[in-house]
Amino acid sequence: MALYFGPAILTPKSRKFGKLQSTELDPNKFHHNPLSTASIAKSRDSAFVYNAEKISWSIPKVSICVQMIGAHQQSTSVSVRSQWTGLLEHEHTPWDALTVSNTHAMTTSCDVLSLTKPLSVTNCSNKARHTSPLRVAYQGVPGAYSEAAASKAYPNCEAVPCDQFEAAFEAVELWLVDRAVLPAENSLGGSIHRNYDLLLRHRLHIVGEVQLAVHHCLLGLPGAKKEDLCRVLSHPQALAQCENTLVKLGVAREAVDDTAGAAQFVATLNHMDTGAVASSRAAEIYGLDILADGIQDDLDNVTRFLMLAREPIIPRNDRPFKTSIVFSLEEGPGVLFKALAVFALRNINLTKMIPTMGLQNTLTIFSISILKPQWRILEHKMH
Ligand SMILES: O=C(O)C(=O)C[C@]1(C(=O)O)C=C[C@@H](O)C=C1
Incomplete structure (x- = not known):
């Protein structure tokens, strides 16, 4: 059994970088070109090198291995330019200035003034950062619920659209953005397994969570008129959340990447019989009518x-922290029972378990718990 734990999710080395699957967006067709995995792949040369620290210990009959992702340093450059996204064409922020550009280092020119300057204390000051x-980063296009969630989580942030969840993960890893805000579960639709995977x-590390009330509208x-609609497009979660209304309307349902993308598509397609399930903000952005409100x-x-x-x-001792743990179990009688006993015997309250199929016939389980900084409790008791 391998156990990965922490206030963060820790990544087995063998699973570094999932496959890049990208659908490039045609910049002329869309108003907003989300960051895509393709644009990030282009900048792979400037990826960071992360150091992984491995700690392991054993308890009777079950060996536990914890892999902690440690400090990151050694960057090359984040000054990547891309034809797909305006994001990368932004001026360097002071945050970017903290990375060392090797493009300059490779220049053989004698223009000393153009060479990279050593970092100074001012580069690192909070004032500069602010x-x-x-x-x-969020998945979708402007008007998506994820964009609203990003703004709720980080008020006054610059929300950066990404075409896929994976692009958002990579954008943070490559320092193209500072954070990502991605959906984990919905009260009606359940867990979003793709993001757990x-x-x-x-x-990346989970550093917080935010809950967003999702109020769906039918847009056209x-x-x-809603009676004239033959098909309705939206994100699969949104379609599932509006199942009753859509069944009553008798429309064909079509899944697309995000709700606001569906609204954008309806506006571009210009067919009176095609609608979208999306937010009222998406209606505003893409010039659509709200045909029905609160259809979830x-x-x-x-x-x-x-x-x-x-x-x-770093979890503090003075208030509860939610800790996410993922562990995988090899097949065998009672392995889940034994794994859960580890928590039960230490009086640790598990609030949610999400079983997913792991690699090589292992069952991977995410457990999310609320307690004091549990990972410390685990660490102390299990050593
Ligand atoms: O499509 C969007 O607008 C999203 O932000 C995605 C998403 C999701 O993945 O669950 C977010 C909130 C709603 O539950 C519906 C869709």
């Missing part, structure tokens, strides 16, 4: 989003 907003494959072209099956429809960062937070 002159530009925090850049927060990506947490395993990537090296100006002048359209449950009025208290809430999605929980995770706030992800490169650095972990």
Whole structure:
């Protein structure tokens, strides 16, 4: 059994970097070009090198291995330019200035003034850091609920659209943005397994969470009527959350990457019989009419989003922290029972378990608990 724990999700080395699957967006077709895994792949040369520290110990019959992702340093440059996203064309922020550009180092020119300057204390001061907003990646296009969640988690942030969840993970890892805010579960639709899987494959830490009340609208072209709709597009979670309304309407449902993307598509397609399930803000942005309001099956429809960062937070002793643990079990009689006993015997309260299929026939389980800094308790008792 391998156990990965912490206030962060820790990543087995073997699963570094999932496959890059990208659908490039045509910059001329869309108003907003989200950051895509392709644009990030282009900047792979400037990736950071992370150091992994491995600690292991054993308890009777079950060996436990904890792999902690440690400090990151040794950057090359974040001054990557891309044809797909405006994000990368921004001026360097003071945060960027903390990285060392090797493009300059490779220049053989004798123009001494153009060479990279050594870091000074002013580069590192909080004042410098606060002159530009925090850049927060989310999946979708402007008007997506994830964008609202990013702003709720980090007020006044610069929300950066990404075409896929994976692109958001990589954008943080490559220092293109500072944080990512991604959905983890919905009160109606359940867990968003893709993001739990990506947490395993990537090296980010959960540093907080935010809950967003999701209020869905049925959108159509100006002048359209809901009775005339033949098909409705949206994110699969959103379609599932509005199942009753959509079944009553008798429309065909089509899944797309995000709710606001669906609204954007309806506006571009210009077909009166095609609608979208999305937010009222998406209606405003893409010039659509709200044909029905509050169409989710449950009025208290809430999605929980995770706030992800490169650095972990250090849990304090003075208040409860939610700790996420992921461990994988090899097949065998009673392995889950034995694993759960580890927590039960230490009086640790598990609030949620999410079983997923891991690699090589292992069952991977995310357990999320609320207690005092539990990982310290685990560490002390198990040594
Ligand atoms: O499509 C969006 O607008 C999103 O932000 C994604 C998402 C999700 O993945 O669950 C977020 C909140 C709602 O639950 C519906 C969709």
